[in-house]
Amino acid sequence: MLNRVILIGRLTRDPELRYTPQGVAVTQFTLAVDRPFTSQGGEREADFIPVVTWRQLAETCANYLRKGRLTAVEGRIQVRNYENNEGKRVYVTEVIADNVRFLESSQSRESGNASGGGDMPEPPAYGGGGRGNSGNSGFSRNNNQDPFSGDGKPIDISDDDLPF
Amino acid sequence: MLNRVILIGRLTRDPELRYTPQGVAVTQFTLAVDRPFTSQGGEREADFIPVVTWRQLAETCANYLRKGRLTAVEGRIQVRNYENNEGKRVYVTEVIADNVRFLESSQSRESGNASGGGDMPEPPAYGGGGRGNSGNSGFSRNNNQDPFSGDGKPIDISDDDLPF
Amino acid sequence: MLNRVILIGRLTRDPELRYTPQGVAVTQFTLAVDRPFTSQGGEREADFIPVVTWRQLAETCANYLRKGRLTAVEGRIQVRNYENNEGKRVYVTEVIADNVRFLESSQSRESGNASGGGDMPEPPAYGGGGRGNSGNSGFSRNNNQDPFSGDGKPIDISDDDLPF
Amino acid sequence: MLNRVILIGRLTRDPELRYTPQGVAVTQFTLAVDRPFTSQGGEREADFIPVVTWRQLAETCANYLRKGRLTAVEGRIQVRNYENNEGKRVYVTEVIADNVRFLESSQSRESGNASGGGDMPEPPAYGGGGRGNSGNSGFSRNNNQDPFSGDGKPIDISDDDLPF
DNA sequence: TTTT
DNA sequence: TTTT
Numbered sequence: 180m181l182n183r184v185i186l187i188g189r190l191t192r193d194p195e196l197r198y199t200p201q202g203v204a205v206t207q208f209t210l211a212v213d214r215p216f217t218s219q220g221g222e223r224e225a226d227f228i229p230v231v232t233w234r235q236l237a238e239t240c241a242n243y244l245r246k247g248r249l250t251a252v253e254g255r256i257q258v259r260n261y262e263n264n265e266g267k268r269v270y271v272t273e274v275i276a277d278n279v280r281f282l283e284s285s286q287s288r289e290s291g292n293a294s295g296g297g298d299m300p301e302p303p304a305y306g307g308g309g310r311g312n313s314g315n316s317g318f319s320r321n322n323n324q325d326p327f328s329g330d331g332k333p334i335d336i337s338d339d340d341l342p343f
Numbered sequence: 344m345l346n347r348v349i350l351i352g353r354l355t356r357d358p359e360l361r362y363t364p365q366g367v368a369v370t371q372f373t374l375a376v377d378r379p380f381t382s383q384g385g386e387r388e389a390d391f392i393p394v395v396t397w398r399q400l401a402e403t404c405a406n407y408l409r410k411g412r413l414t415a416v417e418g419r420i421q422v423r424n425y426e427n428n429e430g431k432r433v434y435v436t437e438v439i440a441d442n443v444r445f446l447e448s449s450q451s452r453e454s455g456n457a458s459g460g461g462d463m464p465e466p467p468a469y470g471g472g473g474r475g476n477s478g479n480s481g482f483s484r485n486n487n488q489d490p491f492s493g494d495g496k497p498i499d500i501s502d503d504d505l506p507f
Numbered sequence: 508m509l510n511r512v513i514l515i516g517r518l519t520r521d522p523e524l525r526y527t528p529q530g531v532a533v534t535q536f537t538l539a540v541d542r543p544f545t546s547q548g549g550e551r552e553a554d555f556i557p558v559v560t561w562r563q564l565a566e567t568c569a570n571y572l573r574k575g576r577l578t579a580v581e582g583r584i585q586v587r588n589y590e591n592n593e594g595k596r597v598y599v600t601e602v603i604a605d606n607v608r609f610l611e612s613s614q615s616r617e618s619g620n621a622s623g624g625g626d627m628p629e630p631p632a633y634g635g636g637g638r639g640n641s642g643n644s645g646f647s648r649n650n651n652q653d654p655f656s657g658d659g660k661p662i663d664i665s666d667d668d669l670p671f
Numbered sequence: 672m673l674n675r676v677i678l679i680g681r682l683t684r685d686p687e688l689r690y691t692p693q694g695v696a697v698t699q700f701t702l703a704v705d706r707p708f709t710s711q712g713g714e715r716e717a718d719f720i721p722v723v724t725w726r727q728l729a730e731t732c733a734n735y736l737r738k739g740r741l742t743a744v745e746g747r748i749q750v751r752n753y754e755n756n757e758g759k760r761v762y763v764t765e766v767i768a769d770n771v772r773f774l775e776s777s778q779s780r781e782s783g784n785a786s787g788g789g790d791m792p793e794p795p796a797y798g799g800g801g802r803g804n805s806g807n808s809g810f811s812r813n814n815n816q817d818p819f820s821g822d823g824k825p826i827d828i829s830d831d832d833l834p835f
Numbered sequence: 836t837t838t839t
Numbered sequence: 840t841t842t843t
Contacts, residue, residue: 180351180608182376185677187345189842211842212346226422258390272436280508282774344772349513353838375838444672446610508679510704515673540674554750586718600764
């Protein structure tokens with residue numbers, strides 16, 4: 180009935196942009212979100228939370244996000260499941276983001292990052308990429324497939340499987 | 344840095360209350376949260392999201408929640424991981440709730456439910472069980488162990504492992 | 508950059524549906540949200556929070572919400588200001604809702620309410636009215652005018668003033 | 672029943688720290704939060720949302736926040752009302768924050784700001800000041816008084832009026 | 836393994 | 840497999 184998540188954390192790696200065979204953009208990244216307390220041993224721990232974005236927002240994220248960048252994400256929790264190669268059902272929990280805010284521009288940091296990156300233009304004033312005046316619903320409708328389980332192989336879903 | 348989740352959904356079963364060997368109460372249940380759109384085939388789907396509560400709130404949830412009951416949950420996403428019996432790392436994502444609201448009292452429904460239940464007193468005005476004036480922090484601090492992986496066997500963590 | 512509100516409370520009165528001169532539907536209601544603690548004197552207090560919905564969602568709310576009904580609202584805080592008849596600037600804070608969930612159907616309560624009401628059909632499975640597959644953005648874009656300040660008089664804004 | 676707000680924006684001025692006569696710290700500041708769309712005329716508008724923090728968190732905010740700083744705030748909406756000097760009831764809506772995150776440290780910006788500021792130590796790893804391991808509930812319980820309405824005059828509320 |  |  181209601182499912183809303185808001186996270187602020189840092190990307191553990193550069194985002195991964197892929198396309199479904201029908202050309203729908205999908206970007207995945209993981210946010211490291213520090214826990215609000217220290218563990219028994221006094222170390223600060225973090226949760227590593229997978230985030231998925233679709234379409235226009237996916238391309239904006241792929242263009243402007245980089246490893247280590249502080250980022251805010253708004254979306255919903257999605258729990259998918261699939262049968263793995265040993266016939267076991269595997270559950271995957273991800274945050275499907277419909278709004279992403281870039282809290283650090285490229286020049287506000289030392290600007291060195293693992294992926295090189297090079298020419299990084301300024302992010303758009305509104306990074307949400309989809310909500311607002313764009314005429315796009317800005318609401319990543321669904322994705323009950325796993326575009327990342329293939330590990331680099333082409334994704335064999337058709338646009339008919341995509342609920343938008 | 345920030346990690347907040349709000350869900351409204353229905354319990355898929357009665358909640359499960361357990362105790363750590365040191366007597367700390369832990370309650371687990373799963374919320375079925377309808378997705379805000381229908382799938383390709385036109386069926387309404389749901390996400391099944393595991394929720395964990397600790398201490399006083401765990402006992403309140405075990406007392407007042409039942410299968411099918413409409414419930415609001417506020418908390419944070421936690422991602423644990425452990426090595427399973429085949430030596431493979433398994434990731435478990437749960438919502439650690441620090442606030443739970445009972446949106447249906449027992450008499451507001453047909454009152455029949457799988458678990459029988461019988462004498463169900465009215466829930467407290469404030470179901471959060473922990474926040475507020477109770478002198479309790481109301482913030483489920485941590486739980487990096489998996490009290491449910493043992494499937495009924497005693498939970499072998501000590502209170503020293505609990506960060507509260 | 509990010510502005511998100513989630514409320515669960517009860518309507519203090521029946522919702523008020525109006526139309527701009529251009530025929531855009533606007534519904535206003537107030538949610539009474541109990542505070543999570545009692546006051547000094549031990550009384551339970553509440554915040555009375557004004558909520559505004561636009562367009563399709565406005566009509567759905569006007570159709571299905573009634574005084575006393577438990578309701579969840581998702582949206583953003585908006586602060587408008589205008590000059591009153593004494594030339595003083597007045598600030599008005601409202602929640603502009605883009606998602607509303609009806610947590611009580613008409614038959615789940617005594618069904619008597621101040622406004623009479625009468626024939627109340629079941630709410631749609633998805634009360635959000637706008638998000639999802641409807642092709643509507645579901646995101647109430649703006650409203651920097653005050654459709655309620657006229658107190659019953661026609662609202663003199665043109666559709667050109669509406670940012671959608 | 673549930674009342675949660677999450678904001679990301681920039682301080683419009685330096686925060687104002689005051690103390691009740693009984694020595695309870697209260698800090699007030701306003702966040703400018705850009706709207707996710709542009710107005711009719713194409714200008715980007717913002718909501719100016721007043722935020723209040725209490726006790727330990729108030730002192731941390733006063734120490735580490737400055738005008739212009741990007742800041743995340745988590746809390747609840749509170750609506751107070753009081754009678755003004757003309758006998759009219761005035762409604763004041765504020766976000767009572769229980770968690771504040773400093774998204775920009777002093778060195779990550781040009782470090783020039785209107786208030787001078789000077790020696791600004793690094794913020795604590797956890798800016799929430801209250802939640803977590805501190806033994807403090809971290810939940811700003813109430814404040815039904817208006818510590819800012821006096822405009823600089825001493826605040827005439829007693830600790831008995833404070834619900835904590 | 837799933838709720839209405 | 841993880842970020843600062």
